[in-house]
Each structure stands twice: as structure tokens, then as C-alpha cells.
Amino acid sequence: MLSKRTTTITLAALAAGACMATTAAAQATGTTQHAPAAARAAALPPGYQVVTLPNANVPNFQRRTLLCPGTKRVLGGGAEAQGNRAILVGSFPTPDGRGWIGIGRQDGYNDVGISVYAICAD
Structure with a gap:
């Protein structure tokens, strides 16, 4: 039985903004504790939402x-290519900045499983 290989590229960790704010506050007070959950949530932009396009098989190189x-x-x-010998070929924003595109291929097959993820805000 062939093992299933998954290739994943993940981009944009918005929580980094909360971590940077926490680090600055800790440096100012001389403490090393993390900010409370409410402070981390407040650091997220208005309308923050993670949206997912679940895995589906599409022809190789189809966006x-x-x-x-x-x-x-x-x-x-980000995007994820799933399947034996699956390769993520591209993962990038749409030209109008309203979404995300994932492209992949799978050696020896005509199609590949692709999932796409987007971090959205107002």
C-alpha cells in the first residue's frame, strides 16, 4: 500500500500581531507573561474570519x-495538495484581493485533491 503524502503551505499568522503587542507590553513592565485571551482577540482586525474550501479532486493544474x-x-x-505524490504548485491571493487560489498536480494521476484556506477581514 502506498503511503499518502500531504503537502501543505500555510501563510499569514494574524496572531503574530497579538504576540507582538504582548511582547511590547511585557518589555515595558518587565514581565514575560502572555496577554489574556481578551487582549489577543482585541488585536484581531474587525470582521476577522478564517474561511475554508474543503478538499476536492480537480484536474491537475486546475485552479x-x-x-x-x-x-x-x-x-x-494557503492551500494543501493531497494524494500520493501530490505537489502544491501554487498558493496565492486573487488579483482583486478578495480571495485565495490553490493549484496542484499529482504525478501518475489526472487529478489531485486541493483544499484552500483564506484569512479574511473587513
Whole structure:
């Protein structure tokens, strides 16, 4: 039995903003404790939402596009190629900044499983 290989690229950790704020506060007070959950949540931009396009098989090199809901804009995202010898070929924002695109291929097969993720905000 062949082992299943998963290739993942993940982009944009928005929580980094909360960590940077926590680090600055800790340096100012001389403490090393992390900010409370409420402070970390307050550091997120208005309308923050992680949106997922679940795995689906598509022909090799076919784009899977995920758009942010409503008028939200994409802050970052990623994609995942699933299957034996699956390769993620591309993971990037849409030209209009409203979503994320994932592209992949799978050696020896005509299709590949692709999932797409987007971090959206107002």
C-alpha cells in the first residue's frame, strides 16, 4: 500500500500581531507573561474570519478559488495538495484581493485533491 503524502503551505499568522503587542507590553513592565485571551482577540482586525474550501479532486493544474464572504478582503491564506505524490504548485491571493487560489498536480494521476484556506477581514 502506498503511503499518502500531504503537502501543505500555510501563510499569514494574524496572531503574530497579538504576540507582538504582548511582547511590547511585557518589555515595558518587565514581565514575560502572555496577554489574556481578551487582549489577543482585541488585536484581531474587525470582521476577522478564517474561511475554508474543503478538499476536492480537480484536474491537475486546475485552479481552486476561495473568495472571502461579502465585502471582506483576504489578509493571507494557503492551500494543501493531497494524494500520493501530490505537489502544491501554487498558493496565492486573487488579483482583486478578495480571495485565495490553490493549484496542484499529482504525478501518475489526472487529478489531485486541493483544499484552500483564506484569512479574511473587513
